[in-house]
Amino acid sequence: MSGEHLLEVEDLRVSFATEDGVVRAVDGVSFYLDAGEALAVVGESGSGKSAMSMTLMGLTRDTNATFNGQVYFEGTELIGASESTLRHIRGAKIAMIFQDPMSALNPVYRVGEQIAEQIRAHERISRRRAGERAIELMTRVGIPQAAERARAYPHEFSGGMRQRVMIAMAFSCSPRVLIADEPTTALDVTVQAQILGEMRELCEESGVALILVTHDFGIVASVAERALVMYAGQIVEQATVEELFEDPQHPYTWGLLGSVPRLDRPRSERLPTIGGSTPSLLNPVRSCRFAPRCPHAFGRCEEVPPLAFEVPGQHEHRDRCWLSVDDKRALRVVDGSIGLAAASGQSF
Amino acid sequence: MDTEELSGSPSLLEVSHLRHYFPVKRGVLIDRIVAHVQAVDDVSFVIPERETLGLVGESGCGKSTLARVLLGLLSPTAGTVRFRGEDVRFGGRNAQVLRREIQMVFQDPQGSLNPRKRVGQIVATGLRLRGVPRKERESRVRILLSEVGLNPEHINRFPHEFSGGQRQRVGVARALAVQPSLIVLDEPVSALDVSIRAQVINLLSDLQREFEIAYLFVAHDLAVVRHVSDRIAVMYLGKLVEISPSEELYFKPVHPYTATLLAAVPIPDVHQERKPIAVKGEPPSPLKPPPGCRFHPRCSRATQLCREVEPPLVAYPGDHLAACHHPLNVDEGEVTRALRSPLSPLSAGETMPEVGTQE
Numbered sequence: 001m002s003g004e005h006l007l008e009v010e011d012l013r014v015s016f017a018t019e020d021g022v023v024r025a026v027d028g029v030s031f032y033l034d035a036g037e038a039l040a041v042v043g044e045s046g047s048g049k050s051a052m053s054m055t056l057m058g059l060t061r062d063t064n065a066t067f068n069g070q071v072y073f074e075g076t077e078l079i080g081a082s083e084s085t086l087r088h089i090r091g092a093k094i095a096m097i098f099q100d101p102m103s104a105l106n107p108v109y110r111v112g113e114q115i116a117e118q119i120r121a122h123e124r125i126s127r128r129r130a131g132e133r134a135i136e137l138m139t140r141v142g143i144p145q146a147a148e149r150a151r152a153y154p155h156e157f158s159g160g161m162r163q164r165v166m167i168a169m170a171f172s173c174s175p176r177v178l179i180a181d182e183p184t185t186a187l188d189v190t191v192q193a194q195i196l197g198e199m200r201e202l203c204e205e206s207g208v209a210l211i212l213v214t215h216d217f218g219i220v221a222s223v224a225e226r227a228l229v230m231y232a233g234q235i236v237e238q239a240t241v242e243e244l245f246e247d248p249q250h251p252y253t254w255g256l257l258g259s260v261p262r263l264d265r266p267r268s269e270r271l272p273t274i275g276g277s278t279p280s281l282l283n284p285v286r287s288c289r290f291a292p293r294c295p296h297a298f299g300r301c302e303e304v305p306p307l308a309f310e311v312p313g314q315h316e317h318r319d320r321c322w323l324s325v326d327d328k329r330a331l332r333v334v335d336g337s338i339g340l341a342a343a344s345g346q347s348f
Numbered sequence: 349m350d351t352e353e354l355s356g357s358p359s360l361l362e363v364s365h366l367r368h369y370f371p372v373k374r375g376v377l378i379d380r381i382v383a384h385v386q387a388v389d390d391v392s393f394v395i396p397e398r399e400t401l402g403l404v405g406e407s408g409c410g411k412s413t414l415a416r417v418l419l420g421l422l423s424p425t426a427g428t429v430r431f432r433g434e435d436v437r438f439g440g441r442n443a444q445v446l447r448r449e450i451q452m453v454f455q456d457p458q459g460s461l462n463p464r465k466r467v468g469q470i471v472a473t474g475l476r477l478r479g480v481p482r483k484e485r486e487s488r489v490r491i492l493l494s495e496v497g498l499n500p501e502h503i504n505r506f507p508h509e510f511s512g513g514q515r516q517r518v519g520v521a522r523a524l525a526v527q528p529s530l531i532v533l534d535e536p537v538s539a540l541d542v543s544i545r546a547q548v549i550n551l552l553s554d555l556q557r558e559f560e561i562a563y564l565f566v567a568h569d570l571a572v573v574r575h576v577s578d579r580i581a582v583m584y585l586g587k588l589v590e591i592s593p594s595e596e597l598y599f600k601p602v603h604p605y606t607a608t609l610l611a612a613v614p615i616p617d618v619h620q621e622r623k624p625i626a627v628k629g630e631p632p633s634p635l636k637p638p639p640g641c642r643f644h645p646r647c648s649r650a651t652q653l654c655r656e657v658e659p660p661l662v663a664y665p666g667d668h669l670a671a672c673h674h675p676l677n678v679d680e681g682e683v684t685r686a687l688r689s690p691l692s693p694l695s696a697g698e699t700m701p702e703v704g705t706q707e
Binding site for chain 2: 161215264
């Protein structure tokens with residue numbers, strides 16, 4: 001362990017025992033987070049990105065879950081920490097925002113009370129003072145007429161306003177880390193732009209480190225400085241955002257980048273796709289997890305590559321693929337832009 | 349109908365001055381209608397044969413209600429829908445005919461397939477209604493399944509045995525079974541993962557070419573809509589604010605709301621400048637829509653005129669229609685040549701946009 005980084009995750013493994021077998025949701029994930037930076041975690045459903053962020057919060061406490069590995073937050077180990085230790089950290093030092101604010105808020109309490117309750121859970125402060133702080137926070141996240149709105153119930157808020165309440169709640173105890181799990185997926189684009197802008201501003205102002213879980217590369221580019229790409233419970237590529245967009249190394253990343261229609265480019269006839277479908281985490285393949293869908297797979301892919309291949313001159317940039325850097329740079333160009341070449345004989 | 353002159357070629361579907369209001373009821377024992385949600389308020393457009401019309405807008409703008417009215421799942425409060433030139437009477441006998449011609453694919457592939465039926469039965473229902481003899485049905489279902497990229501061997505599987513993307517393919521096969529000429533796709537890919545989304549989008553465009561179907565593609569993802577559509581209609585609070593050929597809309601949006609929507613889409617490019625937040629606030633309630641132009645409370649270009657007079661849809665060169673008093677991206681010549689479109693809402697004012705009223 002070291003005290004260098006704010007948050008350090010080492011070989012984290014989370015699995016769930018189910019009737020059908022063991023689901024390996026997070027399968028050996030290691031990364032770090034520094035104070036004040038914004039890290040994006042990109043992946044599709046079943047990539048383990050949500051299971052990972054819930055574990056960081058100490059929220060995966062199901063009886064069928066097994067954890068391995070270490071998570072250090074400011075030097076404290078979180079995996080296996082006592083519930084009382086976690087209670088001091090969770091919500092106060094590491095806060096979280098979820099995709100669906102309606103189910104994260106209690107429908108029968110006024111939103112002001114809910115924010116105040118959160119403050120009082122972590123600080124010795126009078127009920128009245130906590131109420132005032134709640135209103136200040138609501139004003140700060142852009143809720144108009146906060147004093148009045150604090151007395152309203154969650155159902156009286158629009159989706160965007162509810163997410164603002166969640167942000168106010170997350171920032172109420174001056175956290176060091178904010179984990180936002182698809183915070184704007186349920187929102188309209190104009191509201192999404194507002195919320196992302198405000199979140200970024202608040203984090204920058206108070207030096208909060210952000211872990212943003214998303215599937216949208218547009219959001220990654222506009223918010224984050226570094227990114228992790230996850231596939232089937234593993235990190236397949238990690239890089240600064242610039243490196244990820246300019247020089248993506250893993251075939252899965254190419255596929256993701258290529259398969260999204262883009263507003264800033266001329267319209268193409270056909271979208272490059274990733275063949276096949278997202279894998280089951282129940283008894284995952286022993287080979288490279290992406291090999292069954294990868295058109296560039298070869299003999300060596302029988303063995304899982306380590307997340308170790310460093311791109312020369314890019315110290316942050318690592319990926320999990322046996323291909324050489326030169327091969328990758330040649331193979332990823334499809335019709336003049338980055339994408340995954342079509343595989344022959346794909347069936348669904 | 350004057351809409352025909354506009355489109356040139358005979359249109360598959362003509363919607364004129366369509367309204368759908370949802371009553372808001374209050375009261376114990378006796379319900380009183382206290383207000384109306386103006387979900388779709390005087391919307392007119394045409395869909396030519398074999399074309400894709402994209403319909404975009406934020407949640408609550410009425411795009412799904414509009415789709416449901418076209419399918420006869422809701423009856424319109426006012427206005428007419430003509431299919432191949434014939435008036436569609438909702439709820440009457442020819443609603444049956446209409447259902448055969450217009451099919452729908454829903455957003456949630458899980459919720460829209462009967463979990464207790466095998467996919468073979470689900471797809472065959474359409475064939476039965478079309479009068480395909482029992483003996484032929486199975487082989488036709490197999491052909492349909494392979495058309496949509498599914499393994500025909502899976503004919504006896506249940507919906508839960510498929511992944512999300514595959515279920516959406518079943519939904520498409522079911523729609524194709526009745527050989528429709530128009531398929532309404534309501535957010536068909538937004539529930540799917542990014543890598544699967546592209547597969548389904550490609551499938552839809554292949555099928556369109558092969559079966560010569562027109563699509564009404566309802567979605568909120570502007571990049572996806574641009575990819576699939578020939579023309580795009582933008583809705584805001586129950587009104588159509590802009591309708592134009594797809595590329596034109598992206599390069600020169602005329603209505604400030606369209607420009608706002610486009611600017612709000614995050615672009616996956618690190619060198620793209622981080623734009624300031626384009627628009628403040630959220631759409632107001634369709635219960636009490638603002639007078640005049642419905643976008644004026646959020647619009648940076650709004651003037652007294654916008655607060656009072658509802659702008660008509662104005663036809664600019666290039667088949668580009670927009671309802672704005674202070675249009676963007678049009679020059680003096682284009683404004684002087686512009687005409688009031690017959691697709692304008694009946695309540696719209698006569699005021700034509702002026703040149704240089706702003707900026």
